Amino acid sequence: MKQRLLDLLGIEYPIIEGGMAYIGDGKLAAAVSNAGAFGQVGSAGRPLADFEEQIRLAAELTTKPFGVNLPIGEHSDPRERVETILKYKDKIRAVSISAGNPRPFIPVFKEAGLPVMVVVSTAMHAAKAEQAGADILIAEGTEAGGHNGPAELTTFALIPQAVSAVTVPVIAAGGVADGRGVAAALALGAAGVQLGTVLIATEESPAHDNYKQALLAARGEDTTMMERSVGGVTRVLRGPYIDEVLAFEKTRPTRETLYPYIKGEKNRLAVLEGQMEQGYAYSGQGVGLIREILPVEQVIRNLIAEARATIAALPSL
Ligand SMILES: Cc1cc2nc3c(=O)[nH]c(=O)nc-3n(C[C@H](O)[C@H](O)[C@H](O)COP(=O)(O)O)c2cc1C
Numbered sequence: 001m002k003q004r005l006l007d008l009l010g011i012e013y014p015i016i017e018g019g020m021a022y023i024g025d026g027k028l029a030a031a032v033s034n035a036g037a038f039g040q041v042g043s044a045g046r047p048l049a050d051f052e053e054q055i056r057l058a059a060e061l062t063t064k065p066f067g068v069n070l071p072i073g074e075h076s077d078p079r080e081r082v083e084t085i086l087k088y089k090d091k092i093r094a095v096s097i098s099a100g101n102p103r104p105f106i107p108v109f110k111e112a113g114l115p116v117m118v119v120v121s122t123a124m125h126a127a128k129a130e131q132a133g134a135d136i137l138i139a140e141g142t143e144a145g146g147h148n149g150p151a152e153l154t155t156f157a158l159i160p161q162a163v164s165a166v167t168v169p170v171i172a173a174g175g176v177a178d179g180r181g182v183a184a185a186l187a188l189g190a191a192g193v194q195l196g197t198v199l200i201a202t203e204e205s206p207a208h209d210n211y212k213q214a215l216l217a218a219r220g221e222d223t224t225m226m227e228r229s230v231g232g233v234t235r236v237l238r239g240p241y242i243d244e245v246l247a248f249e250k251t252r253p254t255r256e257t258l259y260p261y262i263k264g265e266k267n268r269l270a271v272l273e274g275q276m277e278q279g280y281a282y283s284g285q286g287v288g289l290i291r292e293i294l295p296v297e298q299v300i301r302n303l304i305a306e307a308r309a310t311i312a313a314l315p316s317l
Contacts, residue, residue: 001191005169010065012036014192019069021045026057031204031296033064040067043081044074055088065093072100106133121149123165130166143175145197145284148233163189177286179306197284203295208274220288230255237283
């Protein structure tokens with residue numbers, strides 16, 4: 001399965017950059033791909049023209065394969081993004097689809113020759129996505145930063161269940177922050193891992209330094225969920241802004257009255273402008289393992305070396 005994943009994506013290491021709203025730009029995607037892993041340009045949080053620009057930039061900055069992420073529910077009209085992806089199909093190696101029903105989109109990309117990865121959070125959805133034609137599944141546990149699946153399965157519980165439910169490679173996402181996590185994911189049957197939070201705290205990431213420093217300072221218990229009052233599950237860094245949001249959520253808002261607190265602009269303010277008290281920032285629970293801001297290549301190299309050492313040092317039963 002690991003080899004199948006490496007062959008499908010044309011990569012050296014079974015590590016993928018998760019789609020990341022505002023953060024997943026062309027420069028970061030290229031840095032990840034240049035390090036032998038799989039970078040992805042995210043479509044969330046950027047206007048259509050910028051999405052196109054970031055795809056072009058990634059293609060300029062790397063000769064290695066990279067992908068794009070399409071979170072369907074983030075766009076009022078995802079068809080425009082689909083058109084852009086198809087326009088650049090010769091530069092893009094694969095597409096990941098999240099946040100919505102992937103069924104109508106999978107054949108469109110596959111007909112264009114692009115392998116499709118689908119982000120799922122239960123074994124049942126993994127099986128459905130495979131039936132719909134997904135080539136790779138990204139099984140994301142609730143440790144992950146950002147929008148989570150409502151079932152809130154942990155990565156540890158989800159991965160073996162998803163692996164047992166399908167015949168295509170499964171990538172583990174959520175809470176993987178060092179080489180021990182990579183080794184554990186492989187032990188659970190995953191073909192590789194998807195990283196989010198760890199890649200924000202890198203030199204090439206466009207995150208504001210205040211966000212990077214907040215990640216360095218945070219411990220594993222410093223994340224929480226927002227949007228529960230309206231049926232959402234979104235993992236964010238704790239802080240004064242989130243205290244305000246959670247206090248408002250206690251008043252049982254509607255989606256409309258909560259919207260001013262959780263709209264994308266509030267995310268942008270924190271993560272790109274560094275106004276951490278005026279907006280929110282996503283983080284996964286693995287944040288407690290981030291100790292320094294490093295170049296992406298070093299992060300990937302450390303992960304691989306530590307995963308190899310972990311596997312070699314496993315005690316026998
Ligand atoms: C800042 C941030 C933004 C994210 N935006 C997206 C997104 O637009 N689309 C998506 O499919 N997943 C998104 N995710 C989830 C990541 O792709 C990835 O699965 C997750 O971060 C993995 O868990 P980790 O944060 O513990 O590494 C985001 C995560 C973070 C931290």
